Amino acid sequence: MASFDSIETDAGTGTDASGTGLLAPGHGEAAALAALHTRLAAEAEQAGLLDVAYTLVDSPVGRLILAATAAGLVRVAFEGEGVDAVLEDLSTRISPRILEAPGRLARPAAQLREYFDGTRHSFDLDLDLRLISGYRRTVVQTLQTIGYGHTSTYAGIAALTGNPGAVRAVGTACGRNPLPVVIPCHRVLRSDGTTGGYRGGPAAKKILLDLEAAA
Amino acid sequence: MISFDLCDVEGSLATAVERKKLSRCRGSQTADGKRLPYVEVKPFEQIVREHGPAVLRVCRAVLGPDEAEDAWSETFLAALGAYPDLPEGANVQAWLVTIAKRKAVDQHRSAARNPLPVDHVPEPAPRSVPADTDGLWTALKTLSVRQREALAYHHLAGLPYAEVARLLGGSEASCRRSAADGLKKLRTLYEEDRNGIL
Numbered sequence: 205m206a207s208f209d210s211i212e213t214d215a216g217t218g219t220d221a222s223g224t225g226l227l228a229p230g231h232g233e234a235a236a237l238a239a240l241h242t243r244l245a246a247e248a249e250q251a252g253l254l255d256v257a258y259t260l261v262d263s264p265v266g267r268l269i270l271a272a273t274a275a276g277l278v279r280v281a282f283e284g285e286g287v288d289a290v291l292e293d294l295s296t297r298i299s300p301r302i303l304e305a306p307g308r309l310a311r312p313a314a315q316l317r318e319y320f321d322g323t324r325h326s327f328d329l330d331l332d333l334r335l336i337s338g339y340r341r342t343v344v345q346t347l348q349t350i351g352y353g354h355t356s357t358y359a360g361i362a363a364l365t366g367n368p369g370a371v372r373a374v375g376t377a378c379g380r381n382p383l384p385v386v387i388p389c390h391r392v393l394r395s396d397g398t399t400g401g402y403r404g405g406p407a408a409k410k411i412l413l414d415l416e417a418a419a
Numbered sequence: 420m421i422s423f424d425l426c427d428v429e430g431s432l433a434t435a436v437e438r439k440k441l442s443r444c445r446g447s448q449t450a451d452g453k454r455l456p457y458v459e460v461k462p463f464e465q466i467v468r469e470h471g472p473a474v475l476r477v478c479r480a481v482l483g484p485d486e487a488e489d490a491w492s493e494t495f496l497a498a499l500g501a502y503p504d505l506p507e508g509a510n511v512q513a514w515l516v517t518i519a520k521r522k523a524v525d526q527h528r529s530a531a532r533n534p535l536p537v538d539h540v541p542e543p544a545p546r547s548v549p550a551d552t553d554g555l556w557t558a559l560k561t562l563s564v565r566q567r568e569a570l571a572y573h574h575l576a577g578l579p580y581a582e583v584a585r586l587l588g589g590s591e592a593s594c595r596r597s598a599a600d601g602l603k604k605l606r607t608l609y610e611e612d613r614n615g616i617l
Contacts, residue, residue, distance in 0.1 A: 237471050240488060244467065244495050253499050258464075288465075295462040301499055302462040 245305035255299035257308035258291065263320050264415070265408035268385075270309045270316075273298065276330030277312045279382050282404035297335060316385065322419045325352035327386050335382040339370070343377035350391045353416040357395045379403060385412065463502050466511060467495060473576050474515050480571040481564075482523055483556045494519040516576045520568070520586055558608045566601030569594045574602070 248254040256278070258271040269290050271279040278298065281290040295302055306313070311329065318324035336344050346364050350356050358378070362370045378389040384403050390412040394400040402409035474494060478487035497518050505514060559567055565587060572583045573594070580591040580598075587594055 233472060233475065236488065237475060240471070240475070240491055240495075241467060243492055244499075247492065247496050248499055251496065251500070253496070256462075291462040291464065292460075295460045300460040300463055300502055303464050303467070303499075 241304070245303045245307070248301075248303055249305065249308065253301055254303055254305060254308070255301035256294050257303060257305035258294075259304060259306040259309040259313065260287070261309075261313045261316065263316065265385075265404055265411050268316070270312050271302075272308050272312065273332045273334070275332040275334075277309075277383065277386065278332040278335060280312075280384050280386055282384070282408065284405060285403070312386070319385070320415070322415065325419070329386065331383060331386070333383075336377075339365075339367075339373055340377040340380065343374050344381060344383075344387050344389075347378070347381070347387050347389055347392065350388055352388075353419060355391045355393050355413070357393055358400070359395050361392055375400075391416075460503075463499055466498070466502070466515075470512050470515050471495070473512060474519055476575045477516060477571045478519060478523070479556070480559055480575055481520075481567050483560065486523075490519060490522050493522040497522065510582070512576055513578055513582050516572055516578060517586060558605055561608065562601045562604055563597075566597045566604070569597035570601040570605075573598050 245254065245257070249257070252274075254274075256271055256273055258269060258279075260283075261268050261270060265282065267283040269279070269281040269283070269285075269287055270277065271281075271290075271294055279290065279294060281287075291302060312327075315324055315327050315329060319327070333341060333344065342365050343361060346361055349364070356364075358371045358374045359368070361378075362368050362374045365374070367373075374392070378392050379401060381387055381389040381403065384390065390402060390409045392400070399406055399409050399413065471491075475487060475491050478490040478494070482490055494515060498515055501518075505511070562570070568587055569583055572578045572586060573580060578586075580595050583594040583598070584591045587597075
């Protein structure tokens, strides 16, 4: 039995006791796994099992996480929010059937690229607003009326929603906008003219405002 | 050709999965199956990243390089479908290996039952990996299926022998013996052929 015990001790390490490493990883495993992941994402999409697809794209405001359900773009997140935290939140609030699958995000990614290049002034995308409920949804829908290169104020948006006293609630709704950049909460400033807070940080808000002012 | 020992697999596998589902009710779900808000559930992407490599190694050791990739894909697709129902705190790797084993059994049963006659033998699809560059599969093939499985489930998937016995049937001790015998044979072949194919 002694020899069995010595084998037992390294269970899970993927190597055998003699150190020959016969069963160790190898065989171009990383490349094979990357190909298998791509195949899994495609088959999951085909089988209707891909509840949330996501991808990461580069932008002048840092890497963005884009996530979409079958209904449309559901989340744009800044890398600073934490990729894992964002995915866990989507997993909990929408579905854990989440895979990195850039295919479904091709259109939003292309439009965002054009936006950051300055050639696109409005987005033409299916949006899934399921993460926004109640008054926050009213606010977000009002935000979509602020045109490219224009700005409004928290008080102005509150008034537009017919609830002029709800300035703080508008601030909260902007701060929790699940689709920043695409739904332009960056175009909402403080009444004193300062930029105010932003989910992606004040520097990112300034980059977006400057981009739109330059066009 | 790999022949799977079907008799000790089917019944015990299905019941094991069912048992697991019935015995534990997911803490993050209400009685009507709706998920309660703000109880974290790991995204499936993370499951693929964490367990994909080990499951691929298991598939390669049990089925060989040719069939491993299909088995891996079928396993993770099935797992994706069932994932929201997986009980909280379940051993994910054991769950995946259980699915992989069932997929392998299905694959062999359907291949045995329906040998499709074809006019033209298609060119094999290009693989991302050379079939058996170091001859490992050639050596593994000389082991019995049970030895390969015991070895893979314990040494590659890291499952305790109690779990291996649940998958393979028989006692823990017999699974331990199968893995040890398999490993011994593998080492002998490797030593004998150190300067040869292996």
